[in-house]
Amino acid sequence: MLQINDLHAEIDGKTILKGLSLTVNAGEIHAIMGPNGAGKSTLSYVLGGRPGYEVTGGSVTFNGTDLLALDPHERAATGLFLGFQYPVEIPGVSNLQFLREALNSQRAQRDQEPLTGGEFIKLAKEKAGLLKLDMEMLKRNVNVGFSGGEKKRNEMVQMGILDPAFAILDETDSGLDIDALKVVGEGINAIMRQPEKAVLLITHYQRLLDYVQPDFVHILSDGRIVKTGDAELARQLEAGGYDEVMAA
């Protein structure tokens, strides 16, 4: 589904990704862990196409398409979703309006008919219910005045509504209390744990992986994947830390 091959990327002339390779197949959940500054968020931004993140080498193929040749909104329309570590506040634009425009913009790019207002509200209610987010929150401006946990749940509601084939979730668990973590974890499973979908979970903590069982766990360090294992690797990291596990 997603093939990253020898990816190099830099920001402001500083090289962050230094030959990262990774293959994710449909039906798989991959977790990426790694020390601060390893390049985890850079990887998610490069895949999402954030301006200023310059790819200097390598390739990324998504379902056979050259992902790096697409604009960010085109990447979304091909089924890629990027869950932000710090979801952005957009004053003056309501969540519902934003999501309806986004969904219909994606559908237009895929030559699909737009959803009507009624169809959209029904869909939004269902997904908000799944993530236990009050519908009233969806009427408010995008992320404005939301707590950290509400922002992350809102990201998952957006993911549910947009129904992507592939989700990159950048520290979706940070800022969540224990109950919210469980709700978000179950939300990820309900929306993404399907044979034709896949997830790249970027996280610092084992805890989210208790709810969302990864098929593979990778350690990203200094711009490369230096170790790959299964869920057991995450438990070793939690117990021993990066230095110990990477030295082993």
Added chain:
Amino acid sequence: MITNTPSTKLEEWRYADSKALDSFAPEAFEKTQKIAVQQSDTYRECLSFDSSGPLLHRVSIDLAKNARAEVFAVIAAGDYTRVELEVNLASGAHFEFGGITIGGGNAVREFVTRTIHNAPDATSNQTVRSVHWDEATGNFLGRIDVGREGQRTDAAQDFKALLLEKGAAANAKPELEIFADDVKCAHGAAIGQMDEMARFYMASRGLSPDIAKRLLVRAFIADALGELNDEAQQERLFDVALASLSEAAL
């Protein structure tokens, strides 16, 4: 009264387009629409300018005791456009103004207001939003005169500009002259650019850049129409403002 073409050396004309000023006949500078609003009445006007050719629009409003004037205006014209408002408030009167300048090219689009609080307990609130690209300029020159009798005046001015490209400009010039001692006058001005992170966030959800831009600009200018209690008029003014944006190659 101005009998000749004004010079941009004059404070209230300093940001005007002097070439456009020369193209006006001298009478143009004397033509003023006069409006008198009776005691406790409300006057509302929604103005939109989207034609081509330089234009001056001058309105002078006299507000009787407890009267209210609401003026909402969009300047989306292709050439120099200047809207001047002079408002005289009697006691307890209120003046509400929401203005939008939007556009590209190299035109100057400006609002010039003079709000005269010469009686007690009157209030005024002015909100102007400017969105420009290319080499365009948006201005808000807002003068507030509070005379000795203008006790308990509450006058507010708020200006924000969004510049979508290098080369576009905005000027804010609040001017307060206050001779009463119990007065509240607030003014704020800010000039900024499009929030790049918001644009990327919207794109990452599949919004095409032009739709994202339209949503962000609409949200930005919405403050100026927030007090307009007429949804149809509000939509009409939004449409005039946003029409020029969809033609822009940004």
